[in-house]
Amino acid sequence: xxxxxxxxxxxxxxxxxxxAIGIFTTFFVMTKYLTTEEVGFTRVLIDASTMFCxxxxxxxTSSSMRFYPYFKREDEEDDHGFFFWTLIIPxxxxxxxxxxxxxxxxxxxxxxxxxxxxxxxYYYFLFPMGFCFLYIRIFESNSNLLMRIAVPNFIRxxxxxxxxxxxxxxxxxxxxxxxxxxxxxCLVYVIATLVNLVYFFSLKKIQxxxxxxxxxxxxxxxxxxxxxxxxxxxLSDYITPFVNTFFVSAKLGLAFTGIYTMAVxxxxxxxxxxxxxxxxxxxxxSRYMKEGNIPEVSALCKKVSxxxxxxxxxxxxxxxxxxxxxxxxxxxGEAYSAAKYxxxxxxxxxxxxxTCSSGSSVISYSRYYYFSLLFAFFFTFxxxxxxxxxxxxxxxxxxxxxxxxxxxxxxxxxxxxVRFVIGVSTFSIDHLKVLFLMGALVLLYLVWSVxxxxxxxxxxxPSLVAGLLECLxxxxxxxxxxxxxxxxxxISPDANSLIEKTVSIFIKKxxxx
Numbered sequence: 001x002x003x004x005x006x007x008x009x010x011x012x013x014x015x016x017x018x019x020a021i022g023i024f025t026t027f028f029v030m031t032k033y034l035t036t037e038e039v040g041f042t043r044v045l046i047d048a049s050t051m052f053c054x055x056x057x058x059x060x061t062s063s064s065m066r067f068y069p070y071f072k073r074e075d076e077e078d079d080h081g082f083f084f085w086t087l088i089i090p091x092x093x094x095x096x097x098x099x100x101x102x103x104x105x106x107x108x109x110x111x112x113x114x115x116x117x118x119x120x121x122y123y124y125f126l127f128p129m130g131f132c133f134l135y136i137r138i139f140e141s142n143s144n145l146l147m148r149i150a151v152p153n154f155i156r157x158x159x160x161x162x163x164x165x166x167x168x169x170x171x172x173x174x175x176x177x178x179x180x181x182x183x184x185x186c187l188v189y190v191i192a193t194l195v196n197l198v199y200f201f202s203l204k205k206i207q208x209x210x211x212x213x214x215x216x217x218x219x220x221x222x223x224x225x226x227x228x229x230x231x232x233x234x235l236s237d238y239i240t241p242f243v244n245t246f247f248v249s250a251k252l253g254l255a256f257t258g259i260y261t262m263a264v265x266x267x268x269x270x271x272x273x274x275x276x277x278x279x280x281x282x283x284x285x286s287r288y289m290k291e292g293n294i295p296e297v298s299a300l301c302k303k304v305s306x307x308x309x310x311x312x313x314x315x316x317x318x319x320x321x322x323x324x325x326x327x328x329x330x331x332x333g334e335a336y337s338a339a340k341y342x343x344x345x346x347x348x349x350x351x352x353x354x355t356c357s358s359g360s361s362v363i364s365y366s367r368y369y370y371f372s373l374l375f376a377f378f379f380t381f382x383x384x385x386x387x388x389x390x391x392x393x394x395x396x397x398x399x400x401x402x403x404x405x406x407x408x409x410x411x412x413x414x415x416x417x418v419r420f421v422i423g424v425s426t427f428s429i430d431h432l433k434v435l436f437l438m439g440a441l442v443l444l445y446l447v448w449s450v451x452x453x454x455x456x457x458x459x460x461x462p463s464l465v466a467g468l469l470e471c472l473x474x475x476x477x478x479x480x481x482x483x484x485x486x487x488x489x490x491i492s493p494d495a496n497s498l499i500e501k502t503v504s505i506f507i508k509k510x511x512x513x
Contacts, residue, residue: 027330043258055100058231128190139152140156152199164185226369285362309434314479316348356414433489
């Protein structure tokens, strides 16, 4: 668990640096200089490119996680040209799905024509964007296999955000037109792809000559069967995340998509630890499942799940208690605050999913992997059905509610299979401790709102200054109480160790001064 924790901490730090840049870009540049329709357009372009990428990948990232231990054993240096296949298979997928997206152009643009016509003007940019997204994911996945995630995280979370901020500012001050903006927006991901490529080939001597003799008939059969299921599952896995954006854009318009996007961006902070923790733990789960080491899989899944719940809950809690002030200082915040309860609902769904997602990894790398296909289709059906029913009734709140209900109904059978068939337990008594702690912190927040908030409101300061002071005090007091509770209740040895190291650093610096 040590290397997982170290790489996860590095990745999480990088992610939160990116989050800080993203917060400035999203909440103070985009909301000020872009219309809600333009914000919605960028979201649709990114989501559509992500869907293209996911389909064109042909299951490569999951297949590589499963089969890399077969090509590269711990006692060997030779990987038998494994990474050649991770590069060539996605390229074939890109060519195939480029044809599909070209054939679907008229149908897709017809759906967006009435309320989201701006997207149709730039439909062809899906192809270069999709290509870049594809190989960014591939190079990042390959780096994960080599247990190196910090630099790929830096590229995705920091470099891309800095370059994107520059593009937004160029458009904000009308240095470039909308056409120029889209071209530069695409160029950002071209640069990210090239930097990922250079980094990956700098890690070690990568063998791109495939060792065809190494691939036995049994291994090839297993790969084709596994990947065949992944290809079908990908139709669900990478279409489903786009469903919310598609339905909101088609039924309500790009302006509502822009408002919904701001809520999604706020909630994205909850899954930042999951990106690092999940990325670095997945290859380990794959190796343990290959070895049939179920006790180690259970122990690892419990730790990953617990730390995601613990960190994600704290982030979600701090977001919610300060959300009103976030909208108050955000340019045009009164428009985007219409998605306040979207943040609450999506936050809950994101927390549930990231806490339970290790179960999906266990199934993917077990002999029951074919169940992933059934669950994926079930999830897609739920998402489409619920979005179609709830958005006309509840608007953007309906889209968020559809996501929450879909995740809950999707995860119940997955966790049941993992626990009662495979025999892997992903939860412990410490999970209940975290839930109890968060419930107590919510009650403290309600008490604060009744007795302390009026005191700050009565201060002889401008409302934004008084609000800032309250946010700082509230975050410091309630956050500190939460950290102390985690430490003295001994919920997580890893968390206690991190707290002790952090405190010792401050004490050492104080003694030196």
